[in-house]
Amino acid sequence: MQVYRLANAAALAAVVVGMTLGIGVAQAKTDYFIKDNGKAMIPPPAGWTSAVPLIAKANVEKGNSYAQSVCGACHTMTKDGGTRFGPNLWNIVDRPHAHVTNFNYSTAIKNMQMRPWSYQELDSFLFAPQIHAPGTRMPFAGIKDTQTRADVIAYLRTLSDHPKPLPK
Template structure:
């Protein structure tokens, strides 16, 4: 029977013990000088970086004029279909069915358990700019939403998806 496995284990164990001993000896030899007070005075206030304000989105209306519904269908199928369905009368999945969402109220499906943040917006309509902001960064547009999606950063993709969602209606909303 070969002892190669034991030799490899012993080598790793020896190296680990050597590094541990070297660290202990280094800690005893080197004594870093700790400052009595911070080197930078903040006037008693702890300095923290202010969160960067989100950049304002350009209006989506001009991009909707040239939006491509088929591109929107492709993006929605790739990015949204894991959680949403798009057919009339379709079932809810992890997220609600999105048929007839454009122009409808936030939390538009009675048979879906929305987050309290989304339910609070039920009296507001999903207009083009609201959808643009939500598709860009859902958590920023509706703080407290359960939608765990980072968003679509490209404005033309958002316009294409919105045009696709608009087409999912018996009476599509007029373009802005």
């Protein structure tokens, strides 16, 4: 019992410290859900577990076929692919939000223009677009399965002449 209470107190302390810092100290650094203001959402949305730790070993082929069939309805993903209902996704990892010129982004995404699409932000957005970017015009419920999200993000990473380093 004593041990249990101590563990509980430590967890509570970690949450309090985490809230002060704006990130969850109890979690690994890459392991938090990012809100529209760029800060960690604590607690994260129900059902979310970070896909970031799974990206390095994710299945790019599965991510590819998922992306072609689901995202491809609205996005082109080739180098000079144009705009569909959504913007082109070439080089999306680490590229600033709302980067495609001539695409009529929502204010929600435009307001994040100063921030790159890090692995964390992609994970948050693709889990729940409306929680990461309230008011986004992307009419997509989100990928709730963590492994599938990791596969898709690992595939998005390959859409580049110089893919970004994999997250640890």
